[in-house]
Amino acid sequence: MSLKEKLKKHQYNEIWQQYCGFLDLSMEGYMKIQRRLMEEQIQLWSNCGLGQSILKGKHPKNLEEFRKMVPLTEYEDYADILLTKQPDMLPGNPVIWIQTTWEGGKHPIKVAPYTRSMLDTYRNNVMACLILSTSREKGSFDVASTDKFLYALAPLPYATGLFPLALGEEIDIEFLPAIKDAVNMSFSERNKLGFKMAMQKDLGFFFGLGSVAYAVSLSLSSLTSSGGGIKLSSLLKCKPQMIIRLLKAKYRCKKEQRQLLPKDLFHLKGFMVAGTDNLCYKDDLEELWGIRPMELFAGTEPSMMGTETWTRKGMYFFPDNAFYEFITEEDMLKNHADPSYIPPTYLMDEVRPGEKYELVFTILKGGAFARYRCGDMYRCVGLENREDETRIPRFEYVDRVPWIIDIAGFTRISENGIQNVIGLSKLPITNWVATKEYNEQNRPYLHMYVELERDALLNNAMSATILKDLLSTYFKYIDQDYRDLKKILGMDPLQVTILTCGTFETYEKRTGKKLYHMSPSHYDLMGLLEVQASMNRVR
Structure with missing residues (x-):
């Protein structure tokens, strides 16, 4: 029986238990589910061509042997089979392939197969999130089949494209605009x-990347500001309650001398x-909409993995x-070095x-990824x-x-x-280091x-502004997602600081260690800048 049918019969307790009952589990009960499903997955995965390409003839009989025999994996371990989409090599029959960016400038895309059982699990977990x-x-x-959902999602073959399809199997929520139309439109x-x-x-639900939701929210505010208002012809098609709500909101905003916000209308x-960086947007989104956004964890490889609850205090x-499985931050850094x-x-x-932990997971129910390092902490x-x-x-x-910097x-x-990009x-x-700030x-x-090379500085041929503009051009050239930061979010994500010649060498001599190119620790970065400052004082 679908959610729509259960709602008609007012089976609210049954609905809660079916989709959100996992919140009542004890630790023992939770691990019992984990181990039972993992035992099934071990047999499927270990006996397929993909599993044997990693196991090299080994056949683990239980979870303990599986964790010993299967190394920690990354996408490179699966690329040859998955990118050529060889279903006969997989632990389960894929009914859909989901796609995302792999690594700009080196690997254009990565794909992940989803079995029917995985999609069923995804659907149930999506419904839990909605509820x-x-x-x-x-x-x-408070969920109803008459609810309206603002569309702010990337379409298939991206993972968020599964969201409306999964909802459609359970309930007739309407997306605005309709998915078949939205996929052919620009963001604006x-x-x-x-x-x-x-x-x-009217509008009941909103879901998107935190950064995208913020950009959409600002655009909604601008659409109702002076000079970009609603046409009379469109207004006449609105529900009476929406017309009244708009008139009241306009009056209130004029009285309070502020811009109209989405919460005034919806x-x-x-x-x-x-997505990432939601913490940077949650407070502003709450101010714009009058409701605290609930954070989810979802992705191409992990599917729909986790959710917050009404407390908004953790997923x-x-x-x-x-x-x-989890790797401690200390062990993760030791392994990286x-x-x-x-x-x-x-x-x-x-x-x-x-x-703090690096997350490692094995996808259940015929999934391809085993002991997979997804790169999230x-x-x-x-x-x-x-x-x-x-x-x-x-x-x-x-x-x-x-060693991966994700922006928004x-x-x-x-x-x-x-x-x-530099090449x-x-x-x-x-010399260079890059960090997220x-x-x-x-x-x-x-x-x-x-x-920079000494000659470039002596000839004043390169300023930080020129360097930033040139690097940005090449980042956009090799990375579509980087290009979309400006196109969709209006964000210029790069800042460049030019250090004095010899700063890196002096730092290494003083400290006896070499800096990581990516995300050096705050302590090491401050040390580098202190060396730069001391060299400038001497000069």
Whole structure:
């Protein structure tokens, strides 16, 4: 029976238990589900061609043997089979392939196969997210088949394109604009039409990347500002309640001498955000919409993995989507410095509050990825929560691993990508480090600290502004996602600081260590800048 049918019969308790009952699990019950599903996946994965390409003839019989025999994996371990889409090599029959960017300048795309069982799990977990986004306490929710959903999602073959399809199997929520129309529109066109339709039909839900949701929210405000208002012909098509709401909102905003905000027009039931850097946007989004967005964890390889609840105080991982392992931050950094070091992993019932972890997962129900390092880091914020009566760990998203810089959920900037940009541009850069920093508005950006050839400085041939413009051109050339930062979000994500010649060499002599190119620690970066300052004082 679908959610729509259960809503008609007012089976609210059954609905909550079916989709959100995992929140009542004890740690023992949670791990029982994890181990049972993992035992099934071990047999499927170990006996398929993909599994044997990694296991090299080994056949683990249980979870303990699986964790010993299967190395920690990355996408390179699967690329030959997955990119050529060989279904006979996989542990389950794929019914759809999801796509995303792999690494700009080196690998254009990566793809992930989804089995029917994976899609069923995805659908159920999406419904849990929808229900929880409207919840204000345990067991309460407000979902109806007549609800309207503002479209702010990337279409298939991207992972967010699955979201409306999964909802459609359970409930007749209407997307504004309709998916078949939205996929052929530009970002700006979708916003304008979506807002126009929302004014005519009202709006109940909103879901998107945090950064994209913020850009959409600002555009909605601008559409109702002076000079960009609603035409009379469109207004006449609106529901009477929307016309009254608009007139009241206009009067209130004029009285308070402020711009009209989305919350003045729409009273969202549920607001969901995914992706990275959501923490940078949540407060502003709450101010714009009058409701705190609920954060999800979803992606191409991990599918729909976790969600917050009504408390908005950490995400819980769904027990039936993947089997979870965790690498401590200390062991992750040790492994990065020494690739021969094999970091130990910890299970869900072994994590500790306050500890930061790199996430490792094995996708269940015929999934392709085993002991997969997705490059995301989480902090465990608690093992139980009295507010929502949970007894399982909850997490907050930290960021990508240090050697990948992600800006606003759009980019995956790697050392290789930056080296590629420098090589293509033929700029006279001799040394560099790159780090993710935040401006006064708490917005993320990529900050490169570079050292140039001495002749370039002596001839005054290169300023930080010129260098930034040139590097930006090449970043956009090799990376579509980087290009979209400006196109969709209006964001210029790069800042460049030119250091004095010899700064890196002097730093290495003084400290006896070489800086990582990507995301050096705050302590090391401050040390580098102190060396720069001392060299300038001497001069």
